[in-house]
Amino acid sequence: xxxxxxxxxxxxxxxxxxxxxxxxxVLYEDDLVIAFRDVNPQAPVHALVIPKKPVRNLLALTVEDxxxxxxxxxxxxxxxxxxxxxxxGIRVVLNAGSDGGxxxxxxxxxxxxxxxxxxxxx
Ligand code: 5GP
Numbered sequence: 001x002x003x004x005x006x007x008x009x010x011x012x013x014x015x016x017x018x019x020x021x022x023x024x025x026v027l028y029e030d031d032l033v034i035a036f037r038d039v040n041p042q043a044p045v046h047a048l049v050i051p052k053k054p055v056r057n058l059l060a061l062t063v064e065d066x067x068x069x070x071x072x073x074x075x076x077x078x079x080x081x082x083x084x085x086x087x088x089g090i091r092v093v094l095n096a097g098s099d100g101g102x103x104x105x106x107x108x109x110x111x112x113x114x115x116x117x118x119x120x121x122x
Contacts, residue, residue, distance in 0.1 A: 007105070009054040014106035018052045028079050032071035035079045035111075044114025045083045045090070049075045055107040057096040076111045085113035093121075 009015060016022045018034055027047055028035040038046040051068050055061060061069055073092070080090045090113040095102040 009056045009106045012104055012106040014048075014050050014104055014108060015054050018050055018054070018106075027082060028075055030071065030075065032068050033075040035075055038110065042110075043112040043117065045080075045085050045112065047076075047079045047083065047111040049079060049109040049111060051107055056105050057100075057102055057107050058094045059096045060107070072107075072109050076109050079111050080113060083111075083113070089113060091117050 013022065017024050017036060024036045026034060026036055028049070032053070033049055033051055035047050035049045038048050049072050051072065053068065055065070055068075076090070076092045077086070080086045090111055093110040093112065094100075094107070095110075
């Protein structure tokens with residue numbers, strides 16, 4: 001993936017949030033992941049779930065990261081419960097790479113809810 005214009009994943013804003021270098025309202029946290037609100041929400045509920053370990057995106061995960069991958073999904077569901085949208089439903093999105101619309105080169109799952117979401121995405 002051409003990443004000349006992107007900083008290494010350890011230097012992104014999400015890496016700094018994961019290292020607790022930036023004041024952040026934490027919605028959920030365990031030993032592998034941390035969740036917080038998206039700064040530019042696209043729905044009434046829009047949270048991000050990131051690994052504490054720096055990983056560029058879904059495509060950079062390996063079999064060694066099975067537990068981490070599961071933690072991101074389970075963390076997404078827990079965030080939905082905590083924010084009161086588990087009953088009405090959510091969409092979890094992982095943008096990966098340029099065609100996927102990824103703008104921050106650090107793995108993150110979007111948790112969207114609180115309104116009906118259309119399909120397909122643009
Ligand atoms: P992507 O397009 O890479 O899938 O999503 C990146 C997301 O990160 C966007 O929804 C954007 O609003 C969010 N974002 C970018 N910078 C920050 C930030 O500094 N803090 C928070 N909380 N979210 C951010």
